[in-house]
Amino acid sequence: VITGMKICDGTGGFKCFRRKVLESIDLDKIKSNGYAFQIEMNFKAWKNGWKIKEIPIIFIDRVEGASKMSKKIVQEAVWMVWKLRLRSILGKL
Known part of the structure; x- marks a missing residue:
């Protein structure tokens, strides 16, 4: 909601990117790790005009x-x- 992306879960599931999408993102400027990495990659792909398609997964809670x-x-x-x-609003992305 905060980012403006029309996705339900920016950190869950598997990620697949077309080569063109990855080539459109300056990977040297990705600064985050962990869950934030997934959010940042999704956001930058979306801001570059690429569509994001979500495919639901079944998540099973950890038992061990x-x-x-x-x-x-x-x-x-x-x-x-x-x-x-903030960077998107200021045009610095």
């Missing part, structure tokens, strides 16, 4: 082990969403 998601990863993702939105 522990999540690798840290507070830092969550903070990075939240910050990245607002940073992308």
Whole structure:
């Protein structure tokens, strides 16, 4: 919602990009990791005019082990969403 992209989940599922899409993105300027990386890649592809198609997946909750998601990863993702939105408004993307 914040970014303006018309997608339901910017971090879930599998990602497939056409070669042309990846070539249109300056990968050296991708600064984020983890979940924020997925958000940033989706956003930059969308801002370059590429369509994003979501295909639903069935997510099964973890039954063993522990999540690798840290507070830092969550903070990075939240910050990245607002940073992308602000840069988009200011025309700096």
